[in-house]
Amino acid sequence: MTKLSVNINKIATLRNARGGNVPDLLKVATDIQSFGGQGITIHPRPDERHIRYQDARDLKAIVHTEYNIEGNPQHNFIDLVLECKPDQVTLVPDAIGAITSSAGWDTINNQAYLAEVIQEFQRNGIRTSIFVDPVLEMIEGAKKTGTDRIELYTEAFAHEYDLGNKNGIDPYVKAAELANELGLGINAGHDLSLENIQFFKQNIPGLLEVSIGHALIAEALYLGLDNVVNMYLNKLK
């Protein structure tokens, strides 16, 4: 089974545009779970342009499905995650001020650093996942960090799929096969959508979880949040 974790960054973007509490992030997270969403993902960025650190704390009491916090493990982020104790932390090598995530970890050059941070989270009972490109050396490197899971960075797949090129899945299939062989759990995310999710799910062996935000919230403008969550759940069966 592949779990759907809904990334609610864009709800916070909308809220922050007016400085009040509309839409109410905590209510949206509650509703997504009652609609069937199997997890909530947030990616607090250092400038707090969408998710604020206080949101991460407040969500702890609200998320009764799987709580996943993503981010670059700088000191403030590490402290926040250790305080919130989510079910899972996903480490992403974002540059400060990056518009969005744009690359996976170099798991070879950052191996010692990642291993140290991962151990700290695991000691605190938090499952770890690290964001990686579908490159075999990087999957092997991920294994050596001790992480529980990897998150395959799916932007390249989504881009190729949009262009009508289904071969864009090939590196992801090879990466997933290797991850399965090595005993790494597999998550995936970035630019997944109602258009491409079923093809991705059907081709990736052992896909445990997808986190989807940007497209899902945009689709909900036309189709409604309840409906969209259930459309994803059907495609992930």
Ligand SMILES: CC(=O)[C@@H](O)[C@H](O)COP(=O)(O)O
């Ligand atoms: C790791 C990943 O691919 C997504 O979480 C992405 O980082 C979303 O962040 P933004 O909503 O800030 O674009």
Ligand SMILES: NCC(=O)COP(=O)(O)O
């Ligand atoms: N980890 C990926 C994620 O949470 C959502 O990415 P996107 O759907 O907003 O591109």
